[in-house]
Amino acid sequence: MSTLFTTPRTKKLRPAIQAYLDEHILQNELEWLKQPFGELESMLRTHKQAMQKLGVWNLYHSAEHGGPGLSLTEVAQVGETLGQTVFGLFLCNAQAPDAGNLELLLKYANADLQERFVAPMLAGEMRSCFGMTEPDLAGSNPVRMHTTAVQEGDNYIINGRKWFTTGADGARLCIVMAITNPEAEKPHHRASMIVVPTDTEGFCRERNISIMGHDGSGWLSHSEVTFTNVRVPISNRLGGEGQGFLLAQERLGPGRIHHCMRWIGMAERSFQMMVNRAAGRELSDGIMLGDKQMVQSWIAESRAEIDASRLLVLHTAHAIETQGAKAARDQISIIKFTVAGMLNRVVDRAIQVHGGLGVTDDTILSFLYREERAARIYDGTDETHKASLAKRILRKARH
């Protein structure tokens, strides 16, 4: 749309990436999606190298850490282009949860962990996972977390069960959130983040959880994992004792920009498919599907909703850059539920315009419909974000 947030770098990067995706990725995507993701990883290396050449490897990182050193508003724009395909961010070593984990590790991990894990992760040779959500808990409820890490000498002994541990299948380390300070007055001060190499005794990936008919594997897995008397050095803790939720917040702030831009990329692609279908499908002599006003209203509303979402996200990225993530809390909540809802609606309309074809796995729409239903749930449900936002607004009004 506009050039308001365009920079020389985004102007150069976006068309180059688009051209590469068009030629090498988008046309193969459906075929790849039929294979276990774990098996694709080696094949995808060529394309990773291409992204390195394009200059978007380690997309979120500074030059110092092997990244392009983009600003957040630049990342958001490039991320939208990459987000058109589920493979995009992975090819730039910017997939969740590794991107977020890397930020934590770079900032808080001890020298040993830096050496063993951070360097290979930056090189894309190692993957990690993040153990936060528990099966019996609503969201990441700190009051009721069951996983514990008890000090014993220089070690933590960790016990517990996590699920939705994204990318656990094949990961070499897991950052786990565990209760270290059960006696802390504020529930938010009870947990810490601890690095657990996945080959540690007692760490077990129980299963990959099948999600919406997709029994993930490799980096696109969501696993259930257990910790049974897992023993790691206390120095594996990231940040101070009881700072787990503080760090999680830090990790989630920009992470939501990343998700949102990816979703806009998907929405834009679904939109284009909807438009192409409506423009090209003849119903009867000379009457095209796109001549039907019900279809037109979906196209118009989708265009408006995508544009609004993009502006909200870029504006939020700008606010984070200029005022910090904390000052932009309200906006971060707003984009989380606005963009997730928008994506779900746009994909749903695109499917409807495709008719029977839309529900088959012959187009990417079915995958987006299934995979991204969770957008309204993870990293805080829409409802959680709405309630927090409203409470903050109401609190201000009382003063």
Added chain:
Amino acid sequence: MSTLFTTPRTKKLRPAIQAYLDEHILQNELEWLKQPFGELESMLRTHKQAMQKLGVWNLYHSAEHGGPGLSLTEVAQVGETLGQTVFGLFLCNAQAPDAGNLELLLKYANADLQERFVAPMLAGEMRSCFGMTEPDLAGSNPVRMHTTAVQEGDNYIINGRKWFTTGADGARLCIVMAITNPEAEKPHHRASMIVVPTDTEGFCRERNISIMGHDGSGWLSHSEVTFTNVRVPISNRLGGEGQGFLLAQERLGPGRIHHCMRWIGMAERSFQMMVNRAAGRELSDGIMLGDKQMVQSWIAESRAEIDASRLLVLHTAHAIETQGAKAARDQISIIKFTVAGMLNRVVDRAIQVHGGLGVTDDTILSFLYREERAARIYDGTDETHKASLAKRILRKARH
């Protein structure tokens, strides 16, 4: 809810079926869904026998044809109970498309076909499919159908391609819609329905179409099939020449009641799961998920929408019984789009209330979300039904 449409038969049948489903089906359903449907068929025979004992075998048929001889409003109520599980109607030999095919065959098939196919189908020993939709066509557009049946001596030579041919995998016959009278003035008078045994030379099931991540098989397959110089006797035609669409309408009328009641069964089950989750999930000490008003509003709206849908459907069934399907056209359109939309919304809310669990395949909700997205598309999209209904209303207003 009410006893308005209850009869002694529904009063007896529904709790008996419910008890059987609770004990034998619902608890195994998730396990079964992981297996290819084709492989389940023999195992399910025991349960089919149970349904025979309960007296709901050949659910839609009269006693003469081995059915319970229920009225349409009774069928609708029993069908809701069975519809709670994807296996319900299958166990009663009342799955689509066999039920609709049987009606056509019983009425129009020649003696030979009756003997070879109808008897075993009524016994549940043989399955059939229905070849209507074509890949390059919007819906069942009669103007642009490409499949042809050309007379040659006493035979039709059929050529063409169909997809969304439900249950083709394992079917023994296919009722195919083909253009027999290309010169007929009205496009609706150009096609005929013809019975093609699936072992006829030139009939080919090309593939089962993967739908929403589910690569169906057996009776839960939707296949792409081709006809290459398929030769069948002219006497295999059902009804007169060019009457294909007329018969299709006949077939679809009560068929929509069947779909709608099944959807209400699914919605009711999803609703119950949503309520149970909200009632049983503790967020923090003493605060349950169901205490949250956003959840309460979904429960209330779902309850209202399900009840409204059920009344509309029962009322439509009553109208068909008393005034005929043609007089009830408007109501049939209304229930098609109202109930399909309601189901999609209720399942979506139930998933949201389940949080992360809702998108996993650990509950039935994900299956319903994926499998029933097509409810707003098949047998006429919502939009087609809305437009036809509105046009009929407008036409009346002009006179």
Added chain:
Amino acid sequence: MSTLFTTPRTKKLRPAIQAYLDEHILQNELEWLKQPFGELESMLRTHKQAMQKLGVWNLYHSAEHGGPGLSLTEVAQVGETLGQTVFGLFLCNAQAPDAGNLELLLKYANADLQERFVAPMLAGEMRSCFGMTEPDLAGSNPVRMHTTAVQEGDNYIINGRKWFTTGADGARLCIVMAITNPEAEKPHHRASMIVVPTDTEGFCRERNISIMGHDGSGWLSHSEVTFTNVRVPISNRLGGEGQGFLLAQERLGPGRIHHCMRWIGMAERSFQMMVNRAAGRELSDGIMLGDKQMVQSWIAESRAEIDASRLLVLHTAHAIETQGAKAARDQISIIKFTVAGMLNRVVDRAIQVHGGLGVTDDTILSFLYREERAARIYDGTDETHKASLAKRILRKARH
């Protein structure tokens, strides 16, 4: 639509009423609406007599009390026909709040009140009002009601302020809800209903509240009234001490059926206007407004929503008749929020189809849009009903 709930009486009454409304009321309605309602009352007497002749005077009452003795499902159907115009129920002496007040008075008023007020009210010669809502309170919150009635000898001394006291302008008596038992443990047992003739010293109608640009008067007024040391005999209390809320519930149950059917009448009329406009408005040569699919979708959705609403209401009336109002509580909540929302949507769509004309006062639509926005608020907001319904459902699920 259907004949499911039709009886010989509704079959005879509805067309007769419709004919009368068509000839005498609907065409004059816009003109009348421009005048203060108080001034219309004498002119409307002729039409009241016509309704008496048609046999629908005192619509809700038994023959014993001068009414037609209809069942609730019959009342609902006749009420829909009358509800097409704001004058309909008034002409049958069935307007709120008199209808509800009469039921209370007939059942609970002492002989003196019966004689002085009930007889002339049944004759349509006297009107009444109901003082429940207070300006500083959310709804009819019993915990925080400020109006008190203190015993002094044989009298109550009443002090307080009420608003939304419908019909107070010109009313001869007011049934007021006041706290008589502040010490009662349960808030719901603290208030009583007391009859106050409006000429009692200390009763003051402060103003008619202007609502949505309409500064009502006469029976279509909503007034603010004050009670300053108003003294009435204790025997003016209706029912036992502290039973005010119990009686209010009793009064509201069938009252909601009355509102809902009136709303369906209004929706049906708005629908017909929308259809006629769409059918008759030419956009360009031969292209009618109704040819546009966006308009078609509104027509189809409105038809479906009105039909569903009617079935829900009739079914609820049937449930009240057969099982009592208490057993039908859930259904009463459902129709309250479903029908109010439906009415608001249908009127809004009808306005949009009328374009500029729709917002003028040249059609009835603007009046319905303004006057009936309150439908989602009074007698319990949509949200209150949704929350109560959901809580009852959740409570059952816990057991």
Added chain:
Amino acid sequence: MSTLFTTPRTKKLRPAIQAYLDEHILQNELEWLKQPFGELESMLRTHKQAMQKLGVWNLYHSAEHGGPGLSLTEVAQVGETLGQTVFGLFLCNAQAPDAGNLELLLKYANADLQERFVAPMLAGEMRSCFGMTEPDLAGSNPVRMHTTAVQEGDNYIINGRKWFTTGADGARLCIVMAITNPEAEKPHHRASMIVVPTDTEGFCRERNISIMGHDGSGWLSHSEVTFTNVRVPISNRLGGEGQGFLLAQERLGPGRIHHCMRWIGMAERSFQMMVNRAAGRELSDGIMLGDKQMVQSWIAESRAEIDASRLLVLHTAHAIETQGAKAARDQISIIKFTVAGMLNRVVDRAIQVHGGLGVTDDTILSFLYREERAARIYDGTDETHKASLAKRILRKARH
């Protein structure tokens, strides 16, 4: 929200205007709204002078024409602040239709008209109206316009009927759209704009049209006017023959920015009222209305929708500034339907949160609900804009 579009001028002007509105306007607004608008005009002069002092007189104009010379994005921001009250733009001599008329007159009027009308209009001493819409036409349909202007010597003889002629009551001139070239091939080339002083013989303001219960007068009137053999010099035509629609487009482009920002001002004010009510209203001991999640969800959704709307509008203003109105056509359509719909929803929610009070005329909400229902209709209905937008998108996709 952000400072992205803030400039030194908006930073200075907005708080100054806000302070003035708070002190002098907002608190009196409800009282003023009860009076005929025509009678308020002289009283409002003081406040107009205040706006002159604040430097926002002739808000849209350059310094040369006595305005502040703001850029369009600056105007949009200042316009939001002023838009909080219906009196805001009027006090800055920036009310519709005068603002748009002035632009046309400044650019196209002959010297005589400039002298007689433009100078006093810029001084706020004279008002004008715009005669476009006709009673029997859908929108401003050029094919079917009935008003004609026939040349006779040096004059046009104008005949026809217009309605929704905003501000005609008290206007000194009317710019009328009339068919001058009925034979032109393209319907869009048939009409011209002609200036008619309202004291010309044959010009008649028939009535002020009552809209949503508000029988406007003065500058807040929408009148029906007739032209009967109205004779004006040909030189009163603005622009070339047959350029009427071209000029109308020119007039509407920035006009839509003006409307949209005014709507955002209203939405923001309604939002604040909703929040204040929710924060301040106690339901029972310690439980505030704002503690209810249904209210919270409205607050959160409204905040998100207002923010998105503002960004879309500012971004569109920016696009018009940098690329011209034609290049920004899609965005102009998007903001028209997005912001109008948003305003209607936010006001509706604010009313619901206010309960009974919300439908009374004791707050500004009822006025906004009624007055701004037309936002979805005038200057092109939502549906017209959606259809045009979609068609342009589809056209591009076909190439």
